[in-house]
Amino acid sequence: MNRMERIQLINSQRMKWCCTDYGTTPYELASKLNIPLATMERVLRGEDGLTFLQLSKIASFFGRGVLFFLEPGPVDATQVHTPAFRTLANQKPELTGKLKRLIERVERQREIYLSLREELDNADLPRFKAPELPRDHPSKAARIARQWLGLAQNNTFDSYRAAVEARGVLVFRSNGYNSKWQIAKKSLILGFSLYDHDCPVIVVRKQDSESQQSFTLMQELGHVLLHQSSAIDDERDMQSHRGHERDANAFAGHLLVPETFLVQVKDGARPRQISEFDEWLKALRKTWGVSTEVILRRLLDAGRLPQAQYAAYREWRSTQPVPEQEGGSRKYRHREPSHIFGNTFVRTVLDALHGQYITLAKASHYLDGLKMSDLHQLERYYAGV
Known part of the structure; x- marks a missing residue:
């Protein structure tokens, strides 16, 4: 498919559901993702489609696959959100969209x-x-x-x-x-x-x-x-x-x-x-x-x-002042996955990589998008080199 060709038959109800679920509107979404408002209005009326790039941006924003917005019928929240997610959302109905995406x-x-x-x-x-x-x-x-x-x-x-x-x-x-x-x-x-x-x-x-x-x-x-x-x-x-x-x-x-x-x-x-x-x-x-x-x-x-x-x-x-946090440094970028995900998760990914169960690209993706050079540095760090 030509990337500029428009995908039709987008399920606008699913897009609206995602917007409501994450505390935004289709128009705010369009503004955040640099999609023309006129285009979004036509999509919501079922009069136009989106390019693959535009739909991919929307899918990525909500943490969904592109096909999610092409499937017919309404969203079944019990299929989209896990019981644990729904428990947290019920405890704190005011959760922001960003925090909901973090939980997922x-x-x-x-x-x-x-x-x-x-x-x-x-x-x-x-x-x-x-x-x-x-x-x-x-x-x-x-x-x-x-x-x-x-x-x-x-x-x-x-x-x-x-x-x-x-x-x-x-x-x-x-x-x-x-x-x-x-x-x-x-x-x-x-x-x-x-x-x-x-x-x-x-x-x-x-x-x-x-x-x-x-x-x-x-x-x-x-x-x-x-x-x-x-x-x-x-x-x-x-x-x-x-x-x-x-x-x-x-x-x-x-x-x-x-x-x-x-x-x-x-x-x-x-x-x-x-x-x-x-x-x-x-x-x-x-x-x-x-x-x-x-x-x-x-x-x-x-x-x-x-x-x-x-x-x-x-x-x-x-009333006491909060000490200023130092900014991050590229020198220690390779250690960030350990700080975020912990040693158990990181070691498991590296073991899977060394056992050739996953590729370098997948290991990088699992470890917060580490660059290959940082990934190799992380390997040396865990090897004690």
């Missing part, structure tokens, strides 16, 4: 991983099997989960992430800069989990400090282990005292700062000035890989800190 992109990455895992038939790859946890006792559940994860006292976000991945849960982290793997800076969403009995995925938003990311990771793990369901959480959910959110928050707090840690906090050394709390707890929070707020919340729940002081600290902290 994460689901596709999981399918890629599971397909490669099956091809490799590698017994060393972690398999998810949730431990038996008491759902009505978060502190006990957290103690069991901490043993299940094999956590030591000294931790960072990376060590927490590695421990969770070693138990068969994929852990992705969003990019801090504008890309298809970013959670928008204006968004309140801090993370989400997509439950699957074979391979759950947790997505953590890149935040100002890695200790904040650690809490999000364990809060989402709480949903996976305690509730065996998908969840999406924003800043308000992290302070919730209701239902599943309350349980997941308590689980995360006890897992990160168990009772044996909490006794190391010296109440007598607590400063009078709220602004000095960070320095007071500096050594402990760096050792445990947690934020001051997580420790304070545990002290509050244990009856060792007045509610007024906890609230005053949160208020003071909210």
